[in-house]
Amino acid sequence: MGHLLGIDLGTSGVKTLVIEETGRVLGSAVEAYPLLTPRPGWAEQEPAQWWEATIRSVRGALANAGVSGEQVSGLGLSGQMHGSVFLDGQNEVVRPAILWCDQRTAKQCEWITEAVGQKTLVAETCNPVLTGFQAPKIIWLRDEEPENYQRVRKVLLPKDYLRLRLTGEYASEVSDASGTSLLNVPERKWSEVILERTGIPREWLPEVYESPEVSGRISTEAAKLTGLAEGTPVVGGGGDQAAGAVGNGIVETGVVSSTLGTSGVVFAHLDSPLMDAELRTHTFCHAVPGKWHVMGVMLSAGGSLRWLRDTLCQEEKARAAETGRDAYEYMTEAAATVLTTEGLVFLPYLTGERTPYPNPNAKGVFSGLTIRHTKAHLIRAVLEGVAFGMRDSCEIIKAMGVEFMQVRASGGGARSVCWRQMQAHVTGEAHCKIDAEE
Amino acid sequence: MALLAGVGSGAYDSVAEAGRAASQVVDELAPEPAATRRYEGYYQLYRNLYRQLKDSFDEAQKLVEAERSA
Structure with missing residues (x-):
């Protein structure tokens, strides 16, 4: 039996x-790297550090699981979306990502919105261009670092x-590519009109696969470095949101996830590329082939x-330090002692907002x-305010015609029964907890 | 991610099957109609507050930016 x-x-x-192929976790390993902020508002990382950390992490996870590289029958990649890695003709990194x-x-x-035209842009990408997305980073390089832009291939x-380091292939997949502002999201291929109007060469972009398609195989060199077997297939994978949703079972219409981490994300599967006319939510290609997803994001x-x-x-933090419990548990217990605010x-707009107010x-x-x-x-007011914000996303998605049959709560916030019950009351939707292995 | 690799390698027939296999519902908390009704009024108040305060957010932003550049 193969392992994954x-x-x-x-x-x-x-x-x-x-x-295991059943989904049971055998082992894992995490390796950290720094976030670089050379100026206020900037966020960069060194791709070489990603690769070095990945080598250590793959070796660590195999050892932790007691599994050899030969026992791994397939590999998938997921991760932070939207970022931009610029490479020259020798695959050398031109500047930090x-x-x-x-x-x-x-x-x-x-500039992109003007050059492409808002209507065309929305019809092609199903989204506005946001500062975090990839295309404006490429244009920034053109405007601000022309010498680097000249070197990009x-x-x-x-x-x-x-994937390039693991297999030697230039490849992407539709879910992550949806967050570039360069993908035709309804047709799941690079947008010719956007590339033409922004002057970004098509040859700079990788091939786009569906998430479970094999995009390449582990190279001789990568096998030596990681302990994986040469020739092991690497599938397209997914952006972190889409890949995580597969793990939560958000793979059919009617099943919706509500994830409370630092941000709050309401994520629904779509059979067709529906979108909010006011662009308050994001419509992207899903990791399920031929399907899409929509998500509302409160920051x-x-x-x-x-x-x-x-x-x-x-006070709650000090008590938590003494007892080994979580300060949030004491906080939600306190909130439950009052029945109303x-x-x-x-x-909850502490860092501005995206859904429902892009402000x-x-x-x-x-x-x-x-x-x-x-x-x-x-x-109690903070717990309720966040629940109201999550309801805002639910209401927008429902208004698009998406049916809610089951809401699955996940993320750190799902650990609190009190908070999850509050979200059920506020949205009028039952909130399930799931046992997800990944 | 690993589940998608399981589809590529043939362990699962589809991504949907992999996603269903990996996630099982443990429990469900249902809304109580009385609580939903009570929260409705607060939700409307919450919605209205943003509309009423939107301009003041911009004003606060201007003040903060002026302080920073002073």
């Missing part, structure tokens, strides 16, 4: 997972750079609760404070 290997290239580190969370490209987003997404979900913990809940409402200037608010309010009310 997954490599997830995150923003803080790379995680390799070895699983610019990441999804980099904010330098506001001007280039405007290939542009890859972060996880696709690992500060668990992040709002973390902010409250770090600013106002020193008594008119107090929290707006970087939006701010957090406590509204309705009276002398009766205690910390427990503040905590």
